[in-house]
Amino acid sequence: MTTTHISTMTTPSLLSPALADPGQPVPAARALGVARIAIGLVQGLILYVLSEQLQDRTRLTMHGMLLHSLLLMGLFIPTMVISGLSHMRVRKLGLWVLLLALLIPALMVHDIWRTDLSAWLLEPALGAWRDSARYVSHPSPQLMLLLPLGLFIAQAMVLAGSHDRRWVAGYPSYFAWAWKLSLQVIFAALFIAALWLILFTGAALFELLKIHFLGNLIGRSWFFIPVTTLACAAAMHLTDVKPAIIANMRKLLLTMLSWLLPLAVLIVAGFLVSLCSNGLQPLWVTGHATAVLLGTAALMVVLINMVYQDGLSTEAPPERLIVWSLRAACALLLPLVALAVYALGLRVSQYGWTPERLYGALGIAVASIYAAGYAIALRRAERLAGLAPVNVSASFAILAVSLATLSPLADPARIAVADQLARVRSGQIAPEQMDLPFMRDDGQRYGVRALAEITQSSDPQLASLREKSQLALQSKNGWQIGAADEERKREVGSNVRMHPAGRELPLEISLKYWPSYVRHDAVPECLRSGASECDGYFIRPPGARRDQLLIIDMYSKPMLLAQDAEDDWEILGTFPIDSSCLPLLRDILEGKGLQWKASSQYELRLGQVAVPLVPSKPGEATCEQ
Template identity: 35%
Template sequence: MKNEILSPQQGLILRLAVGLVFGLALGALYDQLDPVKNPPVLWMQIVVPVLTLGAFIIWASAAAMRRISLGVWSAIALGLIALIAWNSLAHGDTDQYNPFFLNLAFLIYPFLFIANELVSSGDQAGKPIAPYALYFDEAWKRGVQLALAGLFTIMFWGILWLGATLLGFIGFDWFKTMIQNEYFAWPASGLAIAAAVHLGDVQTKLMHAFRSLVLGVLSWLLPVITLIGVIFAVSLCFSGLEPLWRTKAATASLLAACIALVLLINAAYQQGDEERPVHVVLKWSARLACGLLLVFSVLAAYSLYLRIHQYGLTPERFLAGVGVFIAVLFGLGYAYAAVLPRGRWLATIETINISLAFVKVAVFLAVLTPLADPLRLSADSQASRLESGAVALDKFDWRVLRYETGTYGREALARLAKSGKTDAIRAKAKEALAWKDEDRWDHAVAEPVIMVKPEIQRLHIVSPGTALPTSFLEQAFTSDDWESICFKESKACDVLLLDMNDDGNAELLVLDNRRLRTIYEDAGRWKIAPIFFIVDSDDVTAFKAGKVKPSKPQWNDLDINGEVQTASR
C-alpha cells in the first residue's frame, strides 16, 4: 500500500464507515450509561468520548493526510482522548460525568482542533513546521467545515422530525419511534456529519467563497471593537479600576475581549497585504487592536491575581489563569508585531501564531492530564494556605476541598484530619470529610455583606420644600438592597415623599427609570416594601411634576386562614 492521500471516493467511504460503525457502537453504549438503569462502568464512560471525538479527528483528516500518517495520528489521538477521559473520571466527581466534556475538561476541544491542524498541515508539507499559508487555509477550512456540518445535521434532524410529525397526523408512529431509537439516531447523525464534512472537501470553490465571506465580515468588525476598546481604555484612566472590579466578572469579560481581538485581528490580517490589498482603516485598526490586546490581557492577569491572592486557587481560577497566560503571550507578541518599524504590515504575526499554537497544545495537554491537573494544583494551594496561616480557620472555604477538587481535595482533607497543625484544623477536616455529597451547597462560605449608605447626590427630590429624612440618609443598607432601590448604572433617581398607608408618616417613592419602589419606616428602620410599580413614559413625566397621590384599591384583599390573597386582573 502506497503512503499517499486517499482519493475523494476512498475518503468518502472511510468517513461514512466511521460514522456508521462508531454510531452503532455509541448507540449500544449510550443506553448503558443511564445511571438510573445501570451503575456506571468506567471503560464505557471512557469509550463514549473516544468514539465521539475520535470520529471528528478521522473525518477531518481523511482527505488531507497520507494513509500511514492518518492511521498513526488517529491512534495517538484516540489514546490521548482516552487518557484525558480517564483522568477526568479518576480524579473528578463521578456524579458530574459528562461524555461530551461539558466540565473542567472542555479544553479538550481547542486542544484536539489545534493539534489536528498542526499534524495535518505538517504531514501535507512533509516537514514538522508547515508554511503559514497552509496552516491558515487548513484551520479556517476546518472551522467552516465544522460549522456547516453542524448546521447540516440540525437541518437533517429537523426534516426527520417534520416527517415524523406529518406521519403522526395520519396515525403512523413507527417513524417517530424509529428515529428516537439509539441504534438509528447515532449512526444517522454520524452519516450526516460525515457526508457534510466530505462535501466541504470536494466543493473547494464553495468553501473558499464562504470562508472569504466570513473573513470579510469579521474583518470589518475590527474597527468597531477597536473603537469601543479605545474608549473603554481611556475611560479607565479617569474612572480608575474600582468600577471594573465591582462587576465581579472583570477577568472573564477581559478574556472574552482578548479572544475577540485575536479572532478579528487574524480575520483582518489573513495572509498579509501581499495576498490582497488591505484597506488602511483595517491596517490601523489592527495595530491599535494589538496594543489593546496587551492592555486587556495585563488587566485580566492583575484581576485574576487579586482574586487568587484573596481567596486562593480553585479549578475555575486555574483555567482562567491558563487563558490569561496565553492572552498575555498573544498581547506581547502582537504588540511587538505592531510596533516593528520595518517589514511587511504585521508580518511577525505569522511566526507568533505558529509558535503559540505549539505552546497552546503543550499547555492544554498538561492541564488535561495529571501533569498540571487543575484539581490537584487547586487542592494543594488551598491546603497550603490553611496550614501557612494565610487564611483564618473560620474564613476557610472547606467546601472547595470537599466538593470542587475531586479526589485530590478529599485526600488533602484526610491528610489534614490526620496530621493538621492544630487540633481545630484536624477536627474541622474530619467534619468536612463526613459531609454528604448531596449537601454540597449547604456548606458554602457566605460572601461578606457590604453595607452602603444612600448616595444623596444621586437622589433628586421631586416634592417641593421637602428634604429626605435624616434617619434614612444615616441608615446603611446592604449593597443588594440599595441596588434594588436605585441601580448603580442610573445617574440619578427621583424621590417623592408621600403617605402611602395612612399612618400619618410620609413614605419614600423612588423612581428609577420606569420602576417605582416604596421605602417605609418601621420601628425606627427603613425597609423596602415587597411591591413595586412599573410606569410608562407619561407617568414618569407626571411623577417628576409631583402629580401623584395615593389611591385606595377598589377591592380589598382576602385573608384566607391567615394567608392574604391579592385579586388578579
C-alpha cells in the same frame, strides 16, 4: 486574499494518496466517499452499542473509566480519520490514530480518577457517593470543552505538517487547514440540522394521518445515532472533494467579518479611555472583570486574524481603514491583557486560588503571547509578518495548557487545594476561613484527601479544623456543611466597626441572611461572613425620620441601608465612588461634617464633588417576597 497553492501529486492508491492541498480537488473522490461513509456507519454502530451500555447500568456502566474512554474514542477518532483520509499517508495517519487512542483514554481515566472519593468519605456521604458514582460518573465539563478544542488545533497542525512534509508547517498551510476544518464543522452541523428538520417535518405530516411509523423510527437510538454519523461523514466528504465551496465561503466570510474590526477597535478604545476618568474600581466591583477582559481579548484576536488571514496580500490589499484598525487592534491587546492580569492578581491576593482563577491565569498566559507578540510585530515590518509566528506559538501554547490542565500536571483542583492549605499554614488566613464546601465538592479527591489528613493531623494550626473536617467528610455535599455550620461561620456583628462609638450593629442585620447580590447590588462581604471587616456609620439624610446605616469596606461600593415600614432593614442603594475617595469619606463621617446636596435624591458632598445615591434596581419577584 491569497492562499498558497501547492500542486498535487497523483497516486494510484486511495489509502496512500497525494498530500492534497486544502484548496485543490481530492483524487479518487468516489472511492474516498465510500470509505468515509463506511467509517461513519461503523462509528454510528459503535456509539449505539456504547450508548445502550450506558443505559443498561449493569455491564460496562460499572466500569466508568472504560465505558467513557470508549465513548470519547468512538466520538472523536473516526472523525479524525475521515478528515485525514487522502491528506495523510497511511503510516502517518495510523501513528496519529494510535497516539489519539492512547491520549484520549489517559485523559478520561484521570478525569474520572480525580472524582474518586471512596477512600476518604465517611457514612452517610460514602453511601451517597457510591450511588451517584455508579450512574452519574460522566466526563467533566472542562474535559468536554478543552478536549475538542485541543483535538481541533492538533488536527489542523498535523494535516498542515503532512501537507508541507515538515514537523512545523508554513503559516499559509496552518491558516488554510484551520479554516477548512472550521467551515467543514459548520457545514456538517448545518447539514445534520437540515436532515433532522426534514425527518421531523415528515414525522409530523404522517402524524396527521395517524401513521406513527416515522415518528417512532426517528426516536430509536439504533436509527438516529448511525444516521447522524452518516450525515456528518457525508457532509465532511462533500466539503472535502468540493474545495471551491470552502474557498469561496472562506473568502466571503472573512471579507465580511473583517469590517467588524473597526467597530471593535472603536469600542475597546472608548472603554480604555473611559477608565482614565472613571478609574478601575467599577471593574473590581463586578467580580468577573478578568473573564470579560479575556473574552474581549479573544474576540480581538479572532478579528485581527480575519483581516490578516495568511498574510496581508500585496495583490489585493485590504482597505486603508481596515489596515489601520488592524494595527490599532494589535496595540490595544496589551492594555486589555494587563488589566486582566491586575484584576486576577487582586482576587488571588485577597482570596487565594480557585479552579476558576487558575483557568483564568492559564488563559492570561496564552493571551499574553498574543498581546506581546502582536505589539512587537507592529515594530518589525510593514506587512506585519511577525503575526504569523505568534499565531503558531500561541497554538502550541493552547495545546500545552489544555493537556496540562486535563492531567495531574496542572490540575486546577489540586493547585487550589494546595493553596488553601498553604494560606492557612502561613497565617495568611485563619483556619476558620478555610473554604470547607469548596474542599468537599470542588476540590475533588485532592480536597477530600486533604480534609481526611486534617482530621489525623497533630498540627496545632489545624486543631480548630479537625471537627469541621470530620463533619465535611460525613456530609453529602458542601451545602450541608454550610447549613450545619451557619451560625459559627457568620458571627456578623463583631466584625463591623460601628460609628459613633458605643452604637452596635442592629441585631436584625447581623441575623439576616444576605446573598452575594440583592437586586443586582453586590452586598459587602462583612454582612455575610465574620471573616471580613468593614465600618458602619449611623447617619440621617435630609427628610429621613430615622437613622440609616452606611456600610463601607475596601472592595465594594458604599451601601446605604434603612428600615422599611415593617422595621426590616433593606438596601436603599449604593454610592458609586472610587476607592481613592474612601479615606476622605471616612474622615468626613468621623468628623461629623457630612454634607448633603439639596436634590430629589440623596447626594453626598465630598469636597466639590456631589455623589448621587444609585437606588437598588427592583428585582424579580420570588416566593419569599
